[in-house]
Amino acid sequence: MSFLGTGGEDLVDSVADLVRAVPGVRTIYSAEPLAATLVGAAISTATGVASRRPLIIMTDHEDATAVSIRIGTDDSAGVPDVARLVYEVVAEFLRQLGFDPEFTTIDVEVASIG
Amino acid sequence: MNEMEYGPDELDGHTLEELSDYLDAGFTPADPSIDDSPACQMALAALAHVKTATESLLETEADEQPPTSESFIAGILEAISMNVRAGRSIPIAHPSPTARITMTEGAVRSLIRGAGDNIDGVLVGRCTLEGDVTTIGTSIVVDLDITVRWGENLTAKAAEVRAAVAAALATRTDLVIHGIDVTATDVYPVQHKDGEDTE
Numbered sequence: 328m329s330f331l332g333t334g335g336e337d338l339v340d341s342v343a344d345l346v347r348a349v350p351g352v353r354t355i356y357s358a359e360p361l362a363a364t365l366v367g368a369a370i371s372t373a374t375g376v377a378s379r380r381p382l383i384i385m386t387d388h389e390d391a392t393a394v395s396i397r398i399g400t401d402d403s404a405g406v407p408d409v410a411r412l413v414y415e416v417v418a419e420f421l422r423q424l425g426f427d428p429e430f431t432t433i434d435v436e437v438a439s440i441g
Numbered sequence: 442m443n444e445m446e447y448g449p450d451e452l453d454g455h456t457l458e459e460l461s462d463y464l465d466a467g468f469t470p471a472d473p474s475i476d477d478s479p480a481c482q483m484a485l486a487a488l489a490h491v492k493t494a495t496e497s498l499l500e501t502e503a504d505e506q507p508p509t510s511e512s513f514i515a516g517i518l519e520a521i522s523m524n525v526r527a528g529r530s531i532p533i534a535h536p537s538p539t540a541r542i543t544m545t546e547g548a549v550r551s552l553i554r555g556a557g558d559n560i561d562g563v564l565v566g567r568c569t570l571e572g573d574v575t576t577i578g579t580s581i582v583v584d585l586d587i588t589v590r591w592g593e594n595l596t597a598k599a600a601e602v603r604a605a606v607a608a609a610l611a612t613r614t615d616l617v618i619h620g621i622d623v624t625a626t627d628v629y630p631v632q633h634k635d636g637e638d639t640e
Contacts, residue, residue, distance in 0.1 A: 418539075429539070434541040435542045440613060
């Protein structure tokens with residue numbers, strides 16, 4: 328199950344805001360596969376209705392939650408530390424919301440540097 | 442991101458020619474499929490550097506561009522296309538079993554390219570990471586080609602590039618670097634004011 332479309336937009340937005348606030352994070356890239364985005368863009372063009380490209384992907388399957396985040400960092404030192412901090416900030420946020428840390432997998436991918 | 446969804450010459454659905462046009466147009470009209478693509482963004486940064494370094498050469502392309510100039514630019518562009526592809530996922534260590542933290546091979550190659558391109562008179566071409574980057578702690582060798590401006594000391598420029606790349610990798614990644622092999626594969630001509638190339 329995707330959190331998007333099930334009232335989870337606010338949660339996803341909150342996670343995105345947290346990620347943006349981490350020092351060293353320059354941008355968030357959509358974690359959605361580009362092929363899906365292109366289909367969405369084509370539909371938007373055809374219907375005239377703007378599509379929303381999710382930056383953070385959160386999915387729920389049985390008792391497990393998976394979060395996917397793709398970031399670009401700035402050119403400062405310590406890119407791995409930036410990525411680790413992104414994980415820790417998001418993990419703590421979700422823990423405080425009641426997500427079980429043992430069943431909450433968080434993927435953080437650094438897709439560009441500088 | 443599945444690179445195989447697109448043709449071998451495309452970056453997230455865009456060719457280098459399209460990206461070059463987008464660069465020339467000042468990124469307008471905005472194209473989210475380019476703006477939101479790390480591969481396209483890294484390619485644009487590399488293209489901008491190549492265009493700046495070779496501006497005078499490109500301006501005379503329609504006139505008397507020597508074949509060597511065309512071939513080295515083509516080689517650089519081909520290398521850009523290859524270097525920015527996401528490639529392998531390089532894991533970043535974290536004690537939590539639910540943390541899956543990685544950086545893409547393309548991000549590291551672009552970091553290397555940027556470090557080398559910052560050396561005056563150098564354009565970085567092909568760049569490869571030799572070794573199992575998917576296993577934390579495995580030592581790797583960086584292998585890159587450079588094109589150097591005519592008249593520069595090739596050995597000195599290669600040493601400058603090696604030092605810059607080593608510093609960039611040491612401060613911005615956790616990679617264990619066993620060696621950095623820099624090969625000067627070509628020279629690019631200097632454009633004089635009278636329009637004549639020196640090679």
